[in-house]
Amino acid sequence: MQPEAAVLLVGAAGSLVFAVVFGPARQPGILLLRGGVGLVAMALIAVAPDLDTALLVVLALAVLQGAIELNRGLAVRLRAPVFAISLVALALVLDRASGPAVLHRFAAVGIAAGLAAIVGLLPFMHEFDPAEAVSASPIGWMAFAGPIVAAVLVLDSRRLFTPDTDAVFAAILIGLGLLNALWGSVSAWVTEDGTAAWRYAFMSDWGLVLCGFGLTVADGQSAALLMLLSIVVCRLPLYLMSRPALREKTTTDRPVNLVVAAVLSGSAPFVGFAARVLLFRGATELFWPLGLVLAVSMLLWLPGSLRLGRTLGQPRGRQLVGIAIVLAVNTALGLYPLPVLSLAGT
Amino acid sequence: MSQLLGALATQTLALIVYPGLVAMLLFGGVAEIAWVRIATGGWTWPERPRRRPTPVVATVAICGMLAAVQLAAPNSPMPPEDRSVVIAAVALAFTTWTALALGGEFFAEPGLLLLAQASWLLAVLGPAVQPESLRPQVLGNMLVPGLLAAKVACGALYVLCLPALLGMWPMASSSDRRAGLRLNATRILCWFPYCGLFTTLFVSPPSDDASGWLRFFGITALVAAAMLGAGLLLQRRGAAFAHMVYSRVLPPVAAVVLLVVIVTSFVMR
Amino acid sequence: MPSSALLLPIALPLVAAGVIAALGAAGLEVGRLVSAGAAWAAVASILALWLPVRSTQELILGQMGFGSGFDLRLDAVGFAFGLMVSVPAAVVLTLQKRSWQEAALATLALGASMAAVEAGGVVLTAIAGGAAATAVVLVLDTEDPRARRPSWAMLLAGWLALAWAGTILQVRGGTAVYSAVPVSSITWQVASLLAVAALLASGLLPWRSWPSQVWSRPSLRAAGIALATLYPLGFYILVRLYDMGDGRYPLPAFDGVLSVLGLAVALVAALRAQGATTRREFFGEVVPVFGGYALMSLALGTPLGLSAALVALATTAALAAAVALLPDRASIASLAVVAAAVGIPPSLAFGSRVLGIEATFEAGDFLGLIGLGGTLVWVLMMVAGARAAGLPAGRGRPVAETSPAVALGIAVATLVAGPALALFQASFANPAAAEVMPSAGSLGGSLQSVATVSTVLPAVALFVPLLIIGSAAYLASGSSSQRAEARPPVLAPVAPRALAGWREAVAAARVPEQYRTILNLRELEAAASGGRPVLWLAALVALAFAVTR
């Protein structure tokens, strides 16, 4: 098992427990069951001996998730994940066969596009229904299973690539990353629906993840891992907390909403800031103007985050405790990420 | 410790007696009496200022003293290296606005007054830009041909601004109008520092002997006389003329002086 | 003291914040007591750490995970800025009543700010400073969510820029630790980034930014904390830039540009001050004017300029606390604060400004023109102060958060502290200047006088008699007759009007009818998020095409 995936798996398990204990789910048992199945699948992905096996598990997971709710029709729900898996499978065929270099470059395109399609990023966004349960919606891919799939896919496929292919792969990831970071952060700000705004916010975080993976230096990988962790242990729990208020379309402007906005925007001392510092390091090592683009795009997080913070409503009691835990975890990860990064071996 | 006490005694002497408060009162008193006579056109003895100083007068006195001790007056107990043209300029600048702060008094043309003061500051500090020195006597002693144009231009600007700063234009404040023939205590305190600063900055420093005294106070008195003349001219020609001078003539002159200062600094670099 | 004691000025406020929050959540309102205690303890600890040894102390606690170690360092610069941050914060935390939430956040901001000052490297400063900024935004919002507060984006941009600069130093120079950064890695690009970070962090901008805006809030509890904990940090970065550049900025033009910017900041603030409609508005411009002056002197690149800037900043810190405690009513306290703010002789502000202006003239190369500008700004501030003395006080604020006696005390202290200028400079500012500028050893003077290149300012000998004479004169004089009333501005605000017109024109701009369909954001969003296979395939083809190039 890759250590990165192991760390993310632990984070996802923690998030699931958090959602069951502190979340507003009306049927925590069902959530636990679905999440548990997802966790098992994710563990299988993490321990899979090769990418093909991992892909098969992802395929099974996609079908299982697609079968949870049929508001949008099974075919529609399967469309993106199966398309993504087909892309990755095709890329693996192209990469393994001997032939001209362009085939390997196409393989890089396939893996990168497949990754974006599995997670549901631009330009392969999944169809989204705000009313769907989290476990059945594309958020499940973005925030729960996606991080592990991405870690396994990127790190495993990198081992197969030649240096030329790896450079192409990195460039595509950075391009897609910037696209998603900009589009996601701006859309999280301007879109009308609150739930959709959360989805775009996830997308913008993923933009930084892709940029981190695209930076072919250790700092980039560490940044990507921290961003993935922040998605799993920060944004996802907070999204779950905001679901009731989102349904009721209530917004509040209390200090706790602002604190949450600070966490979501990647302000210091939370984990997002540490990840950004690492991204800057990686960008500086490779090509410093990229740091400028990243810096500008990072500022776009703020308006959307302020908006998302307000969608949290007025948490009280158990929910407030839950938010305090999220904040504490994020602060600890933001100030002292070394243990996690060491565990992940980055 | 004894050095410190000695310095304290010297500075106190400078502040209170010469070239500080006493010198200011003597010089300013004569100049102010002359001004009141000229302005009113008669020879009746003007009223004395109130006995008890107001906070405005107290503040002007402090600032005036601080400015006066910076002058290159002959036999000044203030050590030459301890003087600074910046302190003199800023201290005098305070005197202009004290009445607004503490007297609740409105000025008729505060914008123009501010413009005049800004131009005056240019005239005072402009000559210091190139030499990079702030000792007044050093600036006065600068007779390098290259700096002459800047010095003459700044001197002219100084003289142009001074009537406004001494309140000798016909746009007097409300209290001035009320005061009638009463001597203006704040102006009494300002005559010497303003006129003496001109002598300090634009004339080479005097020696510490009788000729030096004569030269310094002679030139300072000449400046004061020029101000009296200028003030009289402004009073005779009226507020419109004064307004025209300070709103239409002063800004371009100040701009030219600034240009001269910049060009001089560039050429002498 | 063991080096681990360096943690105290940071840890004490942070622990106190935790205690306040825990007890507050349990229903015990002890915020004021604990936060004040922690703040004063931080002051005491920083004094106890520095004064006995007066030399640099370091604490290295290992890596944190983003290429930076948890290195703390207390040197003369850290000591000076530590006091600038902690003392005013302690004053307002002691005297102003606030809820436990506000007290916890304010104490947190203090701890973070102290961490930024004690941080041994750029990245750690960025993280701590960013945390302080977050805490300040939160405390302002907790106090009043509808009132004006600093633009969070601007603050975040500043600290992100600093983080980026730190990482550039780590990558290019191998380290971002202040004392170890190779001079060659401080290129003009990196220095520009650091300068931008500093300017944004302290809101040093030639328009109305947060250091002025926060004073227009109905309540001024959080404003005082914001100014105390955040405002000095930008200057701190600029001082550290000298440290990393071996006592100078990478380009001479850099000095000029920053100095001019400082002058512009002060000028614009002074223009606003002279047009203020209430005394509170005037007080709101005091800190920006002081900050502009400090930047102007600091950026000159001379030891005297740096030293004068540090004295000006210390005065700013004191006055910020005084303004925060001042009630909105006509009183001798408000008059004293006005006098201290405009820098009447022989106050500390007077001395520091004179030195700052003198430093510009002595720096050479036309910088004297900046000093000339600085003098003009000072005059403008005199006019503003003179007007403000008779303006209506303001909208009024809760009595519980004011302390006129202490405000008066602080203002009078800065007024009578002029004679101690040389002492203050020699013991507080010069060591800090010497820490970052090797040439600062040439700073002459003694405990009684300040020597510049061309003159000597005999602070004790000149200002003590002046102070005594002045006191006697004021005691002998009657009271001033001031009636609060609206006063027209001396200079009409031309620029804001033009700016407003420009803003209106921009706001009125519309996309031409024929282009609206292709620039419709909602339709774009719908097209991208619709999950349309055609788009997916098109994207795939585009990517495949791109990699064949």
Place this chain on the structure above:
Amino acid sequence: MIEGAAAFVAWLGASLVVLSDGRRGLSAGVAVAAVGLAGVAFEVSGPIAAASLLAGGLCAAALRWRSGPPGWKVMPPGSTGWLILCIASAIFGLWIAAAVMTGQGGGLRFAALVTVVMMGARILSARGGAAGLSAAATVALAIALAGALSPQAPGFEIYLAGAAVAVLITFVASEKTDAA
């Protein structure tokens, strides 16, 4: 020779999945594709691998036979484009696998390529759950077969996994496909 023929059968099965909308047509497509893919697997990885794929494919086909839109519905109206896709995929895949790519195992490459590409296209156009699930199941079998291209020759586990996933996919969601 067997590998080539099996690859052709796999393409045929994939084409059936692409061109059918009814459960019988889809079931037949999955079965034929499984037979073809198993044939290729037999050549490159041996009988256990082939048996695994065959068993999984047939199970999935059997499950599909029981659920989904009734009838065969092979090439319903509007299928011209899909027919062209099938033929073009074959030609293009053949060119890539045989001419562009080099080395042994052309049949394997062809089978894996065309199956994955055609199933990917199918999933994009599927309006019913049955078609989507059939495509997914076939993709699972193709992924397992593609593992044989790996330089580290995989064991039979990957084939077993592929087969299991194909069955699981069809089984888990079988009752949902009618509604879809």
